[in-house]
Amino acid sequence: MPYDAARTATVVSAARRAPFPFTAIVGQEEMKRALLIAAVDPSIGGVLVFGDRGTGKSTAVRALAALLPPMKVVQGCVYGCDPGAPAGLCASCAGAPSVRGVTVPVPVVDLPLGATEDRVVGALDIERALAEGVKAFEPGLLARAHRGFLYIDEVNLLEDHLVDLLLDVAASGENVVEREGISIRHPARFVLVGSGNPEEGELRPQLLDRFGLSVEVRTPDDLPTRIEVVKRRDAYERDTQGFVASWSKAEAKLRRQIVAARARLADVAVGDSVLENAARLCMALGTDGLRGELTLVRAARALAALAGETELGVAHLRAVAPSALRHRLRRNPLDETASTTRIERALGELFGP
Numbered sequence: 001m002p003y004d005a006a007r008t009a010t011v012v013s014a015a016r017r018a019p020f021p022f023t024a025i026v027g028q029e030e031m032k033r034a035l036l037i038a039a040v041d042p043s044i045g046g047v048l049v050f051g052d053r054g055t056g057k058s059t060a061v062r063a064l065a066a067l068l069p070p071m072k073v074v075q076g077c078v079y080g081c082d083p084g085a086p087a088g089l090c091a092s093c094a095g096a097p098s099v100r101g102v103t104v105p106v107p108v109v110d111l112p113l114g115a116t117e118d119r120v121v122g123a124l125d126i127e128r129a130l131a132e133g134v135k136a137f138e139p140g141l142l143a144r145a146h147r148g149f150l151y152i153d154e155v156n157l158l159e160d161h162l163v164d165l166l167l168d169v170a171a172s173g174e175n176v177v178e179r180e181g182i183s184i185r186h187p188a189r190f191v192l193v194g195s196g197n198p199e200e201g202e203l204r205p206q207l208l209d210r211f212g213l214s215v216e217v218r219t220p221d222d223l224p225t226r227i228e229v230v231k232r233r234d235a236y237e238r239d240t241q242g243f244v245a246s247w248s249k250a251e252a253k254l255r256r257q258i259v260a261a262r263a264r265l266a267d268v269a270v271g272d273s274v275l276e277n278a279a280r281l282c283m284a285l286g287t288d289g290l291r292g293e294l295t296l297v298r299a300a301r302a303l304a305a306l307a308g309e310t311e312l313g314v315a316h317l318r319a320v321a322p323s324a325l326r327h328r329l330r331r332n333p334l335d336e337t338a339s340t341t342r343i344e345r346a347l348g349e350l351f352g353p
Contacts, residue, residue: 022063045212046192065108107148155194214327
């Protein structure tokens with residue numbers, strides 16, 4: 001099977017019906033902003049979306065696939081190596097006399113809850129390896145998600161052994177498959193996106209900490225918003241092609257904004273005063289480690305780049321602080337205040353109303 005067909009077989013954007021346009025999603029601004037920030041700077045570490053059923057969580061992730069600009073990969077590489085980054089090439093591409101780049105959609109790969117370990121990490125053909133001395137490897141979902149997005153719906157219900165696998169790969173950026181003394185390594189760097197309903201169980205703390213941003217979504221409680229959601233969804237169901245076409249200009253505009261933000265990201269100035277404010281906020285909230293500050297600054301910088309600004313300020317920190325910090329707060333048995341409220345209170349005390 002040709003590379004393009006194999007790689008896009010599990011990619012959400014390859015579905016028969018075009019995804020719901022990202023720009024047509026009503027409300028849920030924090031969720032949309034977090035996904036865009038992760039698209040601009042994947043080093044932030046992924047997005048966790050928790051909330052009520054039917055609030056557009058999976059719709060937003062699937063819409064992201066169609067929104068993102070395409071990427072260049074090495075032709076014929078099952079891992080989608082970047083021809084412009086020699087240091088990150090897999091063993092096959094690094095050993096090739098020359099590589100040719102082709103353009104493909106950014107992968108957004110679903111990881112089903114019932115997936116086997118071999119389907120996730122890939123499978124080695126032990127019999128062929130022993131008989132022929134060939135490392136026959138069938139890449140898994142982690143390989144297909146390389147340089148893209150790995151989406152897990154109901155992530156809080158994911159089996160523990162798969163959680164452990166994801167933690168190892170997320171930490172190293174490399175997938176290692178070992179069977180009967182035979183080992184295969186390949187790059188596996190992706191943005192992890194998880195969604196779920198908190199009523200169905202909590203996420204393991206080790207995996208929770210790996211998500212850069214955590215977003216809360218709720219059912220709209222105002223009449224105009226609910227009506228607009230129903231109108232747009234109904235229009236999409238009745239005439240998908242026409243509805244998608246009507247939002248094509250808005251999608252193209254946002255796509256250009258993402259491309260420009262990526263190019264501008266490294267030039268956004270981050271002064272010492274901003275770093276001090278980020279550290280003061282994390283200290284006031286009692287977050288563990290320094291991952292909170294790093295994520296807060298990176299997310300704020302990506303937001304500034306999206307807005308076309310060249311300098312990071314307190315306003316950017318305030319905008320992303322709930323998403324970057326709410327899942328990093330220690331539980332205080334003497335203070336049952338919600339995480340978001342605690343963050344907003346600390347922001348007010350440190351930086352004013």
